[in-house]
C-alpha cells in the first residue's frame with residue numbers, strides 16, 4: 001500500500017494509464033502546464049460541468065447561463081485592472097536559473113511546518129505572509145524566504161534575486177497583417193465576458209435584481225511556475241457566476257453563496273474535514289470580501305474555489321471606459337444604480353483533480369494466506385464516466401447477443417461499456433480502476449429467466465435482478481436528483 005506521499009504520484013500515473021489526462025503534445029516531449037483530457041477524462045469533466053450548470057442555472061430561477069467569446073476588446077482588460085495589476089511575485093534562483101512564485105515557496109514551507117507538527121511556526125509564517133501580501137512590499141517576501149532558510153529545490157542554494165512582479169496575461173495579434181494588427185489578450189478569467197454582457201442579458205431576459213449570470217469556459221494565464229499536474233495550468237477552464245445585487249445587500253449574499261457553494265461540494269459525499277474556508281488577507285483590487293474553499297489534496301490544503309464580493313468595481317470601470325451606462329432601474333425602490341456583485345469562481349480542472357484524488361483508493365483485499373488488492377475510483381455515481389458495463393459470462397451460446405440487447409437498451413440514456421475479454425474477476429478490476437458503479441453479468445440463467453447479476457463497485461456485493469428493472473435501478477443511482485434536491 002502506498003504512503004500519503006506516493007498517492008499523488010499514483011493518481012497522476014493512473015490518470016494517464018486509464019485515459020483520463022495526458023500531457024499535451026506528449027510525442028513532442030510535452031508543453032509545460034498544458035494537458036489534454038482523454039476518453040474517460042472528457043466524460044468526467046462533462047459530468048462535473050453538468051452538475052455545476054444544473055445546480056447553478058437549472059435550479060435557480062434567477063440565474064441564467066451564457067457562453068461569451070475568449071477574445072474581447074483590449075480595453076476591457078485595461079478597465080478590469082488586469083493590464084496594470086494582474087501580477088504574481090516571482091523570484092529567481094541565480095544558480096539553477098529557475099523561477100518561482102515567492103508566495104508559493106512560503107506556502108510550501110507552511111505546509112511543511114504543518115506536516116512536521118510545528119503548528120505555531122506555521123501560523124506565524126502564514127500571518128507574516130498575509131501581512132506581506134497585504135502591504136505589497138516585495139522586499140518582505142524576500143526577507144521571509146531568507147529567514148526561513150528556503151533553498152531552491154534544484155540547486156539547493158539560497159542565492160536568490162529580488163522579488164519582482166510578472167503580468168500573467170497572454171497576448172496575441174488580431175487581424176491578418178502583423179504590422180497593423182492590434183494586440184489582444186487571451187482572457188485570464190471568464191468573468192469579464194459576463195460583466196460586459198450584463199445589460200444585454202438583463203434587458204433581453206427581463207431580469208430583476210437580484211439575478212445571476214453563469215458561464216463555463218477557457219481561461220489562460222502565463223503562470224510563472226506551473227506545477228502539481230492540472231492544479232496550475234496555463235490553459236484551464238473556469239465555472240463562474242456573477243450575482244448582481246442591490247448595493248448594501250452584498251454581505252448577505254456573500255454569506256449565502258459562501259455556504260451554498262460548500263454545500264455543493266459536500267453533496268458529492270466528500271468528507272467535510274477535507275474542506276476548509278480560507279479568508280483572504282490581501283483582497284484583489286476589485287473585492288471588499290473574499291474567501292477560498294480549500295480542499296486537502298495529498299500535497300496539502302489548496303484553493304479550489306473563490307467567493308468574492310466584487311462591489312460595483314467592474315461595472316463602474318466598464319461604464320467609465322466604454323462610455324455606456326451600466327445601471328439598473330430598481331422599480332421596488334424607484335432608483336437607478338450600478339449593482340454590486342458576488343462572484344463564485346471554481347476551476348474545473350482543480351475540481352477534476354479533487355474528484356480524482358478523493359475517489360482514488362488502494363484497497364487491501366487479502367484474506368488469510370491469500371494476498372489481493374485493488375485500485376478503485378469511488379466516484380459519486382452521478383460523476384462516474386461509465387455508469388455500467390455489460391459482461392457476457394462467455395463468448396458463446398447466445399450470451400453476447402443477450403448482453404448486446406441490454407447494451408442497446410441502456411445506451412440511449414447512459415454511458416455504458418461492453419466487455420467480454422478475460423475472466424469476470426479481471427473485468428471487475430478493470431471497471432473498478434475507472435470507477436464504474438455497476439457491472440452487469442449475463443449468464444446462462446439470464447437466457448432462462450431474464451435476470452442478470454449486478455456487482456456493486458464499492459461494496460463488491462452481487463445481487464440478481466430482473467433485466468426489466470435495470471434501467472430504473474441505474475437511473476435512480478446515477479441520476480442528478482440525489483445531488484440537486
Ligand code: GAP
Nearest residue numbers: 189191231232233236304305306345346347350
Ligand atoms: N474571476 C475570479 C478569478 O478568476 P481566481 O481565484 O484567480 O479568481 C478562480 O480563479 C479559480 O480558478 C481558482 O479558485 C482555481 O480553481 C482556478 N484557477 C485559477 N488559476 C488556475 C490555473 N492556473 N490553473 C487551474 N486552475 C486555476
